[in-house]
Amino acid sequence: MSAAKRLGALGSVGLLAMTAACGSSASGGVAGVPKTTMNMGTVSAYTSLDPAGAYDAGSWMVFYNVYQGLLTYLPGSTVPTPDAAQSCNFVGTDYMTYHCSLIKGLTFSNGDPLDAAAVKYSIDRVLTIGSETLPDKQPADNGSGVSVLLSTLKSVEANGSTDVTFHLKTADATFPDRLASGVGEIVDPKAYSATRVLPGVSGAVVGSGVYKIDSVQTKKDDTGAEVPTSVKLSLNPNYKGAYSKTKPTNSGVTLSYYDSPADIRAALDSGKIDLNANSDLASKDIVSLEGAQQLGKGLQVVEGAGSNTRMMVLNTKLAPFDNLAVRQAIAKLIDRDAIAATYQHTVTPLYSVIPQGIGDQTTPFEASPYDVKPLKAAVVRQSLKGVSLPISFNLTYAANSVGGNAEAAQIKKTLEASGLFKVNLTSVATLGKMIPLWAGHKLPASLTGWQPDYPDPDDYVSPFLGVNNTFGNGYAPAKIMKDLTPLSLKQPNRADDSTANTFATIQKQFAYDAAYIPLWQNKQYIVTQSDVTGVPLTLDLAAIMRFWMIGKS
Template sequence: MSVKRLAALSGCIGLLAVTTACGSSDSTGPVAGAPNVVIKVGSANPYSTLDPAQAYDNGAWTVYYNVYQGLMSYRPGSNVPQEDAAQSCGYTDASDETYKCVLRPNMTFSNGDPLNAAAVKYSIDRVIKINDPNGPVAILSTSIKSVETQGENTVVFHLKYPDATMPARLCSGAASIIDPKTIPADKEAATDDTGVIGSGRYKIDSVAFTGSGADKLPSEVKLSLNPNYKGSATDPRNSGIDLRYYADQTGTKKALDDHEVDAVIADLNASDVVQMQQNQQLGTGLQVDSGPGGGIHMLALNTASGVFTKTAVRRAVAELIDRDTIVDKAFDHTVTAAYTIVPSGITNATGTFSVYGRQPMNAAAVREQLKKAGVSLPVPFTFAFYSKGDQAIQRESTLIKQQLEADGLFKVTLHDYVTYAKLSNAILKKPTFDAYSLTWYSDYLDIDDYINPLVGLHNTVFNGYAAPAALISKGLAHTNREDGKSDYAEIQKDVATDVPLVPLWESSQFAATQADVSGVPLTMDSSGIQRWWMIGKNTTS
């Protein structure tokens, strides 16, 4: 719970379930020049928390990118970090071990508190100090040795080793700048705390919740433009966002059909996307847009304990998986088959899993390999996943079970945890799982953000595997990222050989909007950032 909330709690306790902290939702009036229109956005991904030291989920980071600000950010359609809260940033030594940023002058948070170098240091240090094992700490702690302030507006990052990805790391939600007065330095905020303050395009006016205890989740978030915003974002095309959460993708589609929401970005069933595309008519009814997804969906296999400690068993999974059938039967070709843990659009990605063939191996041949490795058949294991009610994920899980159980090779028990939070609490905090599926989206647009979190020393999939640290360090040191091609190719080859992860498919983004909504395609690029301020409504409709 934040210091601000704690001080005001006695006069605010009756509002806890339906609004923000006392006084935090007062509007200061519309931002000059912004259209007086509120965009209603539907989502099936409620945020887990508004505390950047905790959250590592898409639902939270989507809100972060609109409420908080970083020193750096990605402009629409670009994968090159650019200054945002900073007016200049750069390495100050030839070894790329010191990185300095100078803030824009006279920066403030949405409540008027000063956004200075001390606030930046506080925000970065806090994530590293709290060190939440399920949070995004590794994005910062693996690189940053210390943070220094020089005067009011200059921040210097001293790095542990040469790291050419520092600008990109500062684009991530982990580097969100918070008002030091709102969240304590050494304690995470309560998950239902809504009193956080940022300096992004929007400020949070109110949050409504549903459920209680561990099942308490946000159901609606109302945001309005931050009148104190200074940064690189384009001019807003709306005056506010009404973000509404639904139980699943079926709910978001119904909300579109019933005109409860103006737009749904990403949270749609594959079958609904295909149907809407087939029925689409320009200028009337629901409109569908698509763009690069940047996500890799894969199986994580536990290499530290259980049946997958044997490499031969892990390789058998890679050999039996039929990606084309999954893409076709589960996702209606709204995704594409993946043969590495790095999306095809990221520099230095290589399709190393093609070594197992683009088509599944004959089950009889796999049986012989397993017998030679001394593996007793069938191999029993539990396959965990979280579907959020997504019918495609449920179909995929059934197909994987069928493919792996061919010729009696495996005996698969499916366990749908419904939400990521439930899966994380059940198996990741004490990693005793056999296998589970996940979709990894980049924290920043660099190959390192697929390599380091997935197969680095600070492995965030908790499957007990780490690629050679020396190779990862070599890759990080290349200022020209294309120069790291051979290092990253070797890492991806090692992953294909050792099979701690099995890449299945690469995502695409799909959004559906009402006919009078504009600007959504401008937000759909490989960063995966939903830039809500770019969404507007056509006044001539």
């Protein structure tokens, strides 16, 4: 599978200017909606406009606004609610059959009917394109790996025009969350091939979301590949769903893509954009702007809860981290407050693989065996009896990760100050360079971020498990994989005590094994011009930027 979506979108450098347009012209507007176009900027450019061909943050940001799924997350909620569906529910008590009834009379933006057959087509298409069984034996999803989110799905059944039934291979209480993610977007069968994704980055999009795409501007990067520079959206007058009763506060959005956080800051300072559409400004800019802002004057900083995490990954199959005591020693010595300081405290120290706000988070990395203060180094040394000191290892990270250099340097400083470790820092240019190293099980230790697909604790657990897990670190605890995770997937009420108890046990085991050492949890920061409204309504743990809620006073 690809880690691109979960680990953050890859940046681009060295772009050569060239533009191209596609799509139809903007509509005349929707009655009662302010004729206001919002100009937004981000460094997270999409990689594809096709839900079957993208698994990255930039693409999903566009998807959530131009496509529609059976389910969505309302502002502030981590529980899926019907969107294109009128209702959805599990059938029976084994949580292996899921049924949805669609809203009657739904259409795509071009007027084609959106019915049960279209839903089945869309989901089947993701599985077909994500397979390697096509005639030419080539993965048709461009290697995105997004079909992994449907790994528990056995088949889809369409009954009549409005009834869809999903038959699962195993119990999966998170299946509604998966349908509410970017993989569950519904496409027009008449406009999308059953076996191929839309070509390039400017293919004609037909969705049923709040917006439709009017045009895309592109240019060539230094490899000659076409990349987007902006996308223009206007309201879809045919939209009908969860947000039908919420009147949009703008008539359209122009989303521009920039090469760096510094470029975003410059565009804000000049007034070229109304806001950044993602938390992609440097920490120093956030801090300086928070200090300078005055209510109603100048640039304003809006802060919201985040669900992204940062962690150190230790390979349980490679020396020196095939030794539990060594992994635990690292976890005992890590100074999360010092790491947060390198980000000027725009992040929050994290003591579990599951972040605050997602399920019932516990803090096992503050409990035994990690509560070793104040004689930390001396106590840790006792736990390493028989191990040759100092322990030398390579710590790999992506050089282009915001704050990554300072973070890695701080970790090296802390560990080496104990006299127990010698840390050799190794950087690669981008996250993309780390992915094959994880896949090849070649990294003893690495630093990475984690961006969830949906706000459920399972999405911070299951992808980390197994010999060939996302990070290739061989972590495969039998108790969690054979007992606890299957049990959690049979618990549909994700907020009740039984689910909480299951995940408390899982978090404790993760902490004891120390194959993943959580470092911090992000906060979302959106910087806006003084007249921008509605941003707080769309900053929540679901991490969906709901463009239609943003307007101007």
